[in-house]
Amino acid sequence: MAIEKLIWLIPLPPVLAFALIVLFTNKNKALSHSVAIGAAFLSWLGAMYVFLSALGVEHFGEHPYESSINWLPTGETWLKIGVLIDPLSATVLFFVAWTVLMIFLYSVGYHNFGQPAGDHDHKGLPPHGATEHGHAVLSIEPMYSRFFAFISLFAFGMLTLVVSDNLLTMFVGWEIMGLCSYLLIGFWFGKESARNAAIKAFMTTRIGDVFMLLGISYLYSTTGTLSFRAIFTVEILHTLATIPSGVFGLSAAGLIGLLLFIGTVGKSAQFPLHVWLPDAMEGPTPVSAMIHAATMVSAGVYAVIRMYPLISLDEKTMTVVAFIGAFTAIFAATIAVAQNDIKRVLAYSTISQLGFMIAALGIHAYIAAVFHLVTHAFFKALLFLGSGSVIHGMEHGVLHTGNHKVDPQDMFNMGGLKNKMPITFWTFLIGGFALSGFPLITAGFWSKDEILADAWGHGHMIIFFTLAVAAFMTAFYTMRQITLTFLGEARTPEAEHAHETPWTMTVPLIILSGFAIGYGWFGIPEHFPVLGGLVPNWFHEFVGGTLAEHPEAVEFSWVPLGVSLFVAFVGLLCGWLMYRNVKSAAEDVFQISFLKNKYYFDELYDFLFVKPIYWFSENVVYKFMDMTVINGILHLFGPSTGGIGSTIRNYFDLPIINRLIGDGSADVTYWFGGKLTRIQSGRIQQYLVLSLTALFVIGGLIYFFLLA
C-alpha cells in the first residue's frame, strides 16, 4: 500500500472503535475494551510503520509524505485537506501512538476489569467497591464501555491533528479533543466538582479556540490556503511579514501568530488560561494522562511548533510567547510546591513544563522545544499512570480498613509505599527523575538542558534565569512528592495495606519508563563533554530537517550545564531532606494558603467574569432588553391601536357618525315628519291653497332661474 494512503487510515481505527462501542458492543465490557485496544494497536502499527519508513528517507524534511483532496468548494476554488508526515509530525506521531496504546492498556486495570459489579455503584459516580466472600474488594467501573468509547474518540482527535497537513483539519482534531476532555473530565458527572470542572475545561479552552478561529480566518483570507507547506513558502511568508495588520504595530504574520498562540494558551493551559488543567484531575486518572501527556496539552504546543515558520516572523509576537512561557513555568512551579494531592502536583508540573516548551519556542529554540515535548509526553504519561497506580493501591487499602474518609489521593496519607508497590515505585522514580532533569541518564535532563543551553547561548538572560529557578523548584517538588509518597514509614493504616496493581497497569509503566530514560540518548548534543558524538545527535538532524533552514546547534558552554546539574541535584536533595521525616501536613512549611489556593485565580475569575456574565445575561440582556424594552415597545402597539380605535369610536363614530349622521338623519326625518303631519289635515281647501302656493313658487323659480 502506498504510504500516503496508510497515513489517511491511521486516525480511523479509534473512531470506528468509538462508533462500534457506542452502537453495538456497549453491553459487553470485554468486547468493548478489546475493540478499543485493538483499534489503538492498529493505529500504533500504522504509526510505527510510517515512522520507520520516514527514517529511511533522505532529506525527509524536503520530501515528506503528503496527499490531499478537495474538500470544500469556495467560489471558484477548493479548500483542500490532506495528510502530511514530515519529520516533526513523524516524531509526534511516534510518541502519541505509544502513549495512547499504553494508556488504553492501563485503563483496563484501572477500571477494575474482572472485578464484580459494585454493591451500591451508580452510573456517573466512581465505583465504591463490592463485597466478595465477605471481603471488601474493588468493583468495576459501571460505565466501563463508555470510557473506552470516549478515549477512542480522544485518540482519533489527536491522531487527526497530527497527520493533518492544514490548519482546518488540525482545528477539527483540536476541537474533538476539547469535546472528549469535556466528556471525560465530567465522566463521573454525578460529582458536582466533576461537572463544573468539565464545563470549566471546555469553556476556558474555547476562549483560546475562538481566537484561533479568527487567526485561521485571517490567514486563510490573506493567503488563500490553509495547507502548511503552501503557507511556508518564501513568497507567502514574505508577504505576511510585510503586510501591516493595523493592530499593536504587528505585521499580519505577527497578528495571525498571536491569535493562533492564544489558542495554544487555552489548550496548553498557559497563564492566564491555566485554571482548567488542575481541575481536569476530576476525571479518571488515565484521562489525566491522556490530557496531560499524550494528547491535549501536547496538541497545543504542537500547534505553535507547527506554525513556527509563521510565528517567528514577528519578534514582538515571539517575545510575548517567550515571556508567557517563562512566566507560566515559574508561576505554576510555585503552586505545585504547596499541593497535597498527588495528581494536582503533577498537574501544575505539566503547566510548568509546557511553559518551558513555549518559552523555548519563543527564543527560537525550535528543536529543544520539540525535544522537550516528546520527552515530557513520555515521562508525564508515566508519572500520571504511576500516580493512578498509587491511588489504586491506596483505594485497596481504604477498602481494607473500610474508612472511606481517607482521601486516597492525599500524599500525607501515604508514605512507605516503596515496599508495597515496588514496580510503581521504581517506575515513578524514573519518571520523577526525568521530570527533575536528573543528569545524564534521564531523557528529561537532555531536553531541559538543551532549552537552558539555547537560552544562555542566545543571550536571553531573563528567560534563562527564570527557567533555571523553575527547574530548581521542579526538582524540589518532585522529590517532595516521591518522599512523601514512597519513602519513610506509612502514615496511615490504609497506606499499610496498599497493594501493587495488576499487570495491565504495571506493564505500561515499565514500557514508558524505558522511554523516559532511553529517548534522551537520541538527542545528546554533539559537543557535550565525553558523551557528545558517541551517539549521533539523531534528533537534531531529523527534526531540524522540518524547517527550510536547518537550525544551528548552539555552542557548548559550561554555564548552562553547571546550572542544570546544580538545580537538579540541589533541588532533589532539598526535597528529600525536608520531607523525609515529615509526619503530617501540619509540619509542612509550604502549606501557605496563598499558594495552596493557586493565588486565588479561580475566585478572581469567578468574581470578575463568571458571575457578572450570568448576571448580565439574565438581568440585562434577557429581562431588561428583551422582556422590558423590546417587548415593552411591542406591547405598546396593542393598547395604542386599541386606544386609537376607541378614540375614533368614542369621539367620531359614536357622536358624529352614529349620533349626528345616522341617528341624526332619522331624528330629523322623524321631527320633520311630525311637523308635516299637521298639514295632512284632510281639508280640501287647505290642500288647494298649498298646491297653488307650490305652483306659484315653482313657477316663479323656473321663470327666475331658467327663463330670465
Place this chain on the structure above:
Amino acid sequence: MQFLNEHLLSLILFIPTFAALIMLFLPGEEVKLHRWFAFAASLIPLGLTIYLWNLFDSNKTGFQFQESYVWYEAIHSSFHLGVDGISLSMVLLTTLLTPLAILASFTVSDKVKAFFMLFLFLETGMLGVFLALDLLIFFVFWEIGLVPMYFLINQWGSANRNYASLKFMIYTMGGSLGLLLAIQMLGVLFGTYDLLALYQRWNSLSASDILMGMPVHTIKTIAFWAFVIAFAIKVPIWPFHTWLPDAHTEAPTGGSMILAGVLLKLGAYGFIRLVLPFYPLESKIFAGALAALAVAAIVFGAFASYAQTDFKRLVAYSSVNHMGFVVLGIAAAGLAAGTNDAHIAMNGAVLQMFNHGLSAAGMFFLVGVIYERTHTRNLNDFGGLFPLVPVYGGILIFTSMASLGLPGLNGFVSEFLVVRGAYPVLKIYTAISMIGLLFTGAYILKGIKSVLHGPMNEHWAHGEHKLTEINTREILVMLPLMALILVIGVWPAWILDVINKAVVALF
C-alpha cells in the same frame, strides 16, 4: 415519466395540499389512519425532491425545471416556478423536515385530522416561497404559510399560546405590509412580477433616473428597507426577535420543529433571493448596519439563551444566535459582492440555513420528548437524567454538539465559512461575533449539565414519575437528522457544491 419530469415542481408543491384535501374525506375518528396517511403523503414530496436532486444539473447556471402558467393576466402575474442550487437545498430541507415533524407529532391526540391537515397546508406554503419565480406568487405563499402555523400554535400550543400565536401572526403580517407595497410598486413600474425579468430591468435603471417623481436612488432605498424589515422580522434579526422565543416555546413539538427548521429560513431566503439581487448597491451601503444587527443577534442571542431556565426557551434563543451567522454571511456577501469572499460568506450563509434546520429541529424535538414524559420544561426540575435515559442522553449530546458548532459536525463548516467570508470585509463585527460563538458553548453546556448531569435523579427514577427511554419512533425521527449532521460535517461537498455553483452564478 415525461409528465413527471415536466411538472416536478408543481407536483412537489401541491401534493401536500392535495393530500390534505383527501384527508377531509377520511373518517374523523380514525386517528391512526390520519397519522399514517399524513406521514405517507409527506414522504412523496421528499421522494420527488430526492429525484429532483438527482436530475438537477448543478453545472448549468440559472433556474431549472421552470414551469409557467397563466395566473393573473390582467396584472401580468404568472404562476412561475423554478429552482437553482440555493432554493433546491431549501426545498430538500422542507420536504425532509415535514415528514419528520409529522412523525414527531404522532402523540397529538386532540383534533388529529385538523392538525395533520394544517401541517400539509403549511408544507405547501413553505415550498411555494422557495419555488416561486414571480413576486406576487412569492408573496401569496409567504402569507399562506402563516395561517396554518397560527392555528397550530393557537390550538395545540401550551399555556401561553394565545399571546404567542397572536404576536407571531400580527408581527409577521405587520412586517409584510411594506413588502406588499414594494412588490406592488415594482409591478406597477415594470408591468411584470416575474423575477427573472425584474432582475434585469430593475438593475438596468441608472440611479439618477426619475420614476414616479422621485430619483431611482430614493425609491430603491425605501423599497430596500421595506423588503429588509419584512425579512428581518421573519429571520429574526435583533431587535425584531422577541416573537420567536414565545412562538417556539408555546408551539407543539412538531410545530416548533418546522418553525425553527424552515420558517426562519424563509426570511433569510428572502434576503438572498430578493434583497441582494434587487438592491446590490443598497446592500453594500447598509451592509454595516445589517452586520451590526446580525452581530447583536449572535451575541445577545447567546447571552439571552444562557439566562434561560426553561429548556425550550433556551433552545429557542439559540436560533436567534445561529441565524445571526446567516445574516452576517449575507451582509458580508452584500458588501463584497463579486469577490471570492462574498462567495464564501454566502456559501456559509446558505449552508448554515440548512444546518440550523437540522440541528434546531432536532433540539426542539428532543425537548419535546422529555416534555411529553415529564410535563415540565424547567431546567431546575431535571438533572441527573443521564443514568435513566442513556440513549436519549447520547442523542441529546450529539445534537447539542452540532448546535454548538463542533468541528466534525455540520454547524462548524457553515460557521467557519461565514467567519472566513466575513472576516476580510467586516473585521470588527466578525471579531465581536466570536463572543457569541464562545457563549454558544456556555448555554449548550448549561443545557446538558442541567438536564443530564448530576447524581441520579430519584424523582424521575421510580413509580409514576418513572422516566422512560426514548422509543423507536422517536429515534427514527432523530436518525435522518443525525445522519445528515454527521455527513455534512465530514463531507460537506455534496451539498455545498450545488450551493456554491448557484452562489457563484448569482453574486
